Amino acid sequence: MTELLFREDAYLTESDAAVIAHTPEGGIVLDQTVFYATGGGQPGDSGILSWGKQSLEIATTVKSPEGDIVLIPATPTALPPVGTLVVQRLDWGRRYGHMRIHTALHLLSVVIPLPVTGGSIGPEKGRLDFDMPEAPEDKEALTAELNALIAQDLEVSETWITEAELEASPGLVKTMSVQPPKGAGHIRLVRIGEGDGQVDLQPCGGTHVARTGEIGRVRLGKIEKKGRQNRRVYLHLDD
Template identity: 70%
Template sequence: MTDALFRDDAYVRETTGYVQAHTPEGGIILDASIFYPTGGGQPGDSGNLIWDTGTLSIATAVKAEGGHVALVPAEPAALPAVGTKVIQQLDWERRHRHMRVHTALHLLSVVIPLPVTGGSISAEKGRLDFDMPEAPEDKNYIQAQLNTLIAQNLPVTDDWITDAELDANPALVKTMSVQPPRGSGRVRLVRIGQGSEQIDLQPCGGTHVARTGEIGSVRIGKIEKKGRQNRRVNLFIED
């Protein structure tokens, strides 16, 4: 299993690693990875690998068998051999925008406290689909509430519970279409706020900013009808 360094500290932009294997599709598996693999609506990270005799541009990262993370080259090229020590460099600006959007979507699920039926993240925008038969009457109110929460600069932290503890607290899961990652015996919870100021707690394997103020101001875009029961709320980060 690849050591998921991105989960321990989402702010690590560069580190070393060792090539453990190559996938049949031409991906590179390292012993430890700061590259987040595509999942939960969040795109895989991009960046570069550097070693003594070469450099390789990484287009994305994906999940591979056995709990591994496979780094996908941007174009066909010679891969570093198994055992090679490499330097991992993230496209930090892109990753950080993913972190901002992802955390903003957690806050959106607080402002609109309805079951989430889907979602996606990009470097410019994000969206959540809600089990919402009727569209909200005031989009500007949602935007104002969201920016108020962001401005409180609440801490974003994580914790871990067992699979059994999650089963005993099913209300923690807001998403109807994506279930929390299981299999290791424990599930990661992302918490926004602390103590009496806690406003959100839900299972999530993605990357997030350390405090809500880091998101910056956001804008609510179109609210679209997606089926009889679903409404899609689009969100843009402003900068």
């Protein structure tokens, strides 16, 4: 299995690696990677793979049915042979946008404490779908509350619990549409704030900023009705 370097350091933008496999569809599997694979509403990373005097553009990153992290070239091309040593470089601007938006969406689920039925992350905006029969009365008040949380510059950290501990604390899971991956025996939790200042704790496999202050100011966009019980709330980076 590929070593997930982004799990240890979400700010690592470049790393050496070795090609360990090709997929039938033309993807590349490395022994270790800084590229996050599509999952949990967060898109797969893009960037560049280079070896010798050659390079290729990576359009996105996905997980194979077997769980491998697969880098997908932007165009069909000759792949570096298995065993080749390569350098992988993230499109950092895009990834960092995902990190800022992803963390902001966790905070959005704090200021709107309702079950989440879906979500999507982009480099400049994102959205959460809520089990919300009626639209919020005061969008500006929610925006102010969200920006106040961000401005506290809270630490974002992780902890791990067992699957049994998660089953004993079902309230940790806010998302109705995406359940935490199970089968490995342990679950990653992302915490925002520490001690008495903790504001959020929920299962998540994505990448996040280290402190909420890195998000910058945000604004809430349109709120759409999506079915009888659902409202879609858009969030935009404001700088």
